[in-house]
Amino acid sequence: METKLRFAQQIVLKAGRWLREHMNQQVEITEKADFKDLVTNFDQSIQDQLSQDILQAYPLDAILGEESQEHISISKGCVWVLDPIDGTTNFIAQQTDFCILLAYFEQGVGQFALLYNVMADQLIWGGGEFPVFLNDWPLLGYQKGELKRSLLGLNAGLFASNAFGLARLANHCLGTRSYGSAGISFAYVLEGRLVAHASYLYPWDYAVAAILGPKLGYELLSLENGKPRFEGREYVLFLPSLLKDEITGYLDEWNYQ
Amino acid sequence: METKLRFAQQIVLKAGRWLREHMNQQVEITEKADFKDLVTNFDQSIQDQLSQDILQAYPLDAILGEESQEHISISKGCVWVLDPIDGTTNFIAQQTDFCILLAYFEQGVGQFALLYNVMADQLIWGGGEFPVFLNDWPLLGYQKGELKRSLLGLNAGLFASNAFGLARLANHCLGTRSYGSAGISFAYVLEGRLVAHASYLYPWDYAVAAILGPKLGYELLSLENGKPRFEGREYVLFLPSLLKDEITGYLDEWNYQ
Structure with a gap:
């Protein structure tokens, strides 16, 4: 499972880098009126990139996301759950404070997940049998408070x-x-x-x-x-x-x- | 006026550094129940530090802030308006997303202002006769949007x-x-x-x-x-x-x- 987690980290970070680079270029040359289309295109593009990477490495796995054509249940087989751009209104209005979200299940059991704050370059990853890290730092877990x-x-x-x-x-x-x-x-x-x-x-x-x-x-x-x-x-x-x-x-x- | 602005930058950045250093130390050794007192102490301490710096350099100036004892109007003389910790609930609950705010008026006319996001180390400064910068970067100003x-x-x-x-x-x-x-x-x-x-x-x-x-x-x-x-x-x-x-x-x- 560690190989699969490392693989997931790599493709999410790669997608984030691509988004940062192309966003800055495209946002500058895009009229505000066309921004909604631009977001839709970026959303689709990240979805396509990540799906392609996953299915190339793991052709028998399934992907559940907003764009999924068929009905996919997480309870059977190996399923990746993907949100290519979470926080699209922030993406439109702020060009920051949005995430790439990727979770992986086997027979309904969560194996690991990745939550990538793209512009802050902060990746929270782990879960399942893995501890949870923020980039290279282990997160401490809930500290009791009022x-x-x-x-x-x-x-x-x-x-x-x-x-x-x-x-x-x-x-x-x-x-x-x-x-x-x-x-x-x-x-x-x-x-x-x-x-x-x-x-x-x-x-x-x-x-x-x-x-x-x-x-x-x-x-x-x-x-x-x-x-x-x-x-x-x-x-x-x-x-x-x-x-x-x-x-x-x-x-x-x-x-x- | 530029001398006074440079002076203001220095004291605000110094106060922010002090806050970051002492906060990390103190927050660790403070029980949650006492956190409100800790915040009050930090608030008072930053207020004191900045007031002392200002009055030492400019003894005839006045300071308007939450802790001001007397009624101070910005419309007469040289008046500094200070919020030592803006966003105290964030300070209490998040230990981030709070600011030091300092504005300077002469005869009611704003000469310059400083807005310092302490944990992000981002200082917005300028106004009056000065352009407005975020750290070393000039801000562009409002871009028409819908x-x-x-x-x-x-x-x-x-x-x-x-x-x-x-x-x-x-x-x-x-x-x-x-x-x-x-x-x-x-x-x-x-x-x-x-x-x-x-x-x-x-x-x-x-x-x-x-x-x-x-x-x-x-x-x-x-x-x-x-x-x-x-x-x-x-x-x-x-x-x-x-x-x-x-x-x-x-x-x-x-x-x-």
């Missing part, structure tokens, strides 16, 4: 609607932050900058959190189904296992184990 | 309450972001990552934006009084002058010039 001294990753819309009681939870924290990328928000949780992050996500957005989290004392809950189903879009909450009872206690009708 | 392709700096509370119609404005943008520091949000506006930023702030939080903005095509409005009064807390909006009519058109009863 909820009321901690920040929650939550966008303004979810706070305003108080979906699932998330605004009530936010009001028991020090405040909310919104960074516009699931990957960056999960990374901040893993680094201890946010205590938890809630959002409405697809499997390719949250798969990395499901794999990286448990090695560092975190877990990913579905606010709709208890456990994420890896099918369609779901409201999910990434949080420290140690605070699970306290945090879910503030949510509406939370009755999953 | 509001609907741009992000607004706005916290979840202001969005949820739709104060002044800010949620309506947000809904005409690509989305909102919340970073927890006025300084960092203003910096992101000046760098073109956010189109505008609205918040409820004290003069020492917004003074730097009022001075740095006009050199780059931005201005600071008070949502309550049209122009910020530099007295007490106010709802303010930092935005590109070119989009002022469009943006204020979405707000409630905006009738200032």
Whole structure:
């Protein structure tokens, strides 16, 4: 499995380098009005590059992503789950704060994941049988702290609607932050900058959190189904296992184990 | 004035270095429960250091800040406006994403300002008769773009309450972001990552934006009084002058010039 993980690191870093180089060139010559197309092209291009690399090295593996043509379940065989550009609105409006996300499953069991903050050149990698690193530094894992001294990753819309009681939870924290990328928000949780992050996500957005989290004392809950189903879009909450009872206690009708 | 600006750069960078060094040491040995006191101490310490430096070099100048004992108006004499740690909740919960803010006025006219993102070691400086730089790089100034392709700096509370119609404005943008520091949000506006930023702030939080903005095509409005009064807390909006009519058109009863 280590060979496969090293391979995954190489192709993700290569895709990130390509994105940084071509983005800077292209953004300069692209009219604002055409920027949406440019993003779509970059998204497709990274998806194609990574899929090609994976299928060339592992022709029997499957790839689940936004562009997947057929229905792919993570529960059977060897499946890569890919989000080529997570945080596309940041990509459009900021040209920074976006990620490449890649997770790898065998028979439904997460083997490793990679979360690459492209412009910061920060790669969080590991999970499964591997410890979790940020570039060359091992991450320490969750350090117990008080909820009321901690920040929650939550966008303004979810706070305003108080979906699932998330605004009530936010009001028991020090405040909310919104960074516009699931990957960056999960990374901040893993680094201890946010205590938890809630959002409405697809499997390719949250798969990395499901794999990286448990090695560092975190877990990913579905606010709709208890456990994420890896099918369609779901409201999910990434949080420290140690605070699970306290945090879910503030949510509406939370009755999953 | 250039001597005074160079002096200001030196003392702000020195304070930032001191903060980085002592913070790392102290944070490690401080129990979470005492962290609030630690922050208060750091806040006071940076305030003292910078005030001492300023008054030693310029004994007739005045300093306006959170800790100012007497009432100080920026409209008379030489006044420094100081926020030693902007973004204290980030300081508490993240140990990053906070700023030192320092602005300098003579007879009410902004001469220069410094906005220092301490952990990123990024200093935005200039204004008045000076161009605006990010470290050694001149900032380009506002590049016309569409509001609907741009992000607004706005916290979840202001969005949820739709104060002044800010949620309506947000809904005409690509989305909102919340970073927890006025300084960092203003910096992101000046760098073109956010189109505008609205918040409820004290003069020492917004003074730097009022001075740095006009050199780059931005201005600071008070949502309550049209122009910020530099007295007490106010709802303010930092935005590109070119989009002022469009943006204020979405707000409630905006009738200032």
